[in-house]
Amino acid sequence: MATRPISPEDHERVAAAIRAAETRTDGEIYCVVAHASDGYFFPAAFMATAGILIVSLAVGYGLEALWLSIRLPHFVMAQLLALACVLALLWALPGLRIHLVPRRLRYQAAHANAIKQFLARNVHRTTARTGVLVFVSIAERYAEVVADSGIDAKVGQHVWDGVVRDLTAQAGDDRLADGFVKAIESVGAVLAEHFPVTSGDTNELDDHLVEI
Template identity: 55%
Template structure:
């Protein structure tokens, strides 16, 4: 996704330094991704809006019949069409409305899917000892996740990852995204160093910088 950067160049350097510092003490690899949004939600929001229009049309038809109010079928059909077109235009020109009407469950599923796609696309799963982790934040959904490769997950409890996720979400809610990544990376480095200390050959297998989507 193109456009203005979410994080300043100075903060990008801080995050890069934090990753390098964290990886000095571990054979694990840390990768960081920040997304504005994990979906544009136009079709999901459009489906919800369309269902709402159809339900409203049925209610109007029922009330018109109940109160003996005559609505000509062509007029009724055109009114439904006009409502549909208006709703699509609003959703097209005001993206914030889309995500506001999409249920949290759908948003979180889309954000989780994006995190998994980034984990695979960035080859975090291809480190030699399967010790890569992804720190992922999607701002529009207020969503954060840590995805760890198989070599790590069998040694680290979910509660420990949840602590890092909490760090990312709390800082993001205060518009301190860069600081959240720096703190979370330090926490991840400490956790990885405990389970996977650096060896004699501490290879750097993944890029040490934040990716913005």
């Protein structure tokens, strides 16, 4: 996914896209990009510990097969030393941790963060419950569109899945801002179809990309 920093110009492009989309709908669009959704120290430490135990078993059986022996205290000390070195490495190099965590757990963390942002940014508190969050978590290579209940009643999940596919494809080409702009245009078109703008419409959420 994207590695290039999001520039002030990119932020302005996304904000302009939100403002343009919301001129045609009573719905609200909110965008959040997270650099990572978790620190992953403990999941990575668990996976590393499990790996060391598995390797230790293999080494133990290998030594026995070769008619070699090692004193148990020395073997345990070697395990503890290996574990200490790995944990120190994980602590010193946060970017390494995520590579030890299964994709399913990474996606769970990113999804949980998307829901957290949806609630924390008050996307669920629009008058007609027509708020939509466009969320990306870069480290996990994850994107999600979270729609409030007023929209979910009229728009199927397959629509948002298509938006996410386009967004992740653009982000994968290091064009995250372009992906957000296209996603906003797509979401705006859906909202305009089901919730066209009315004379009493007010802007209930900030029109900018939040970077966390």
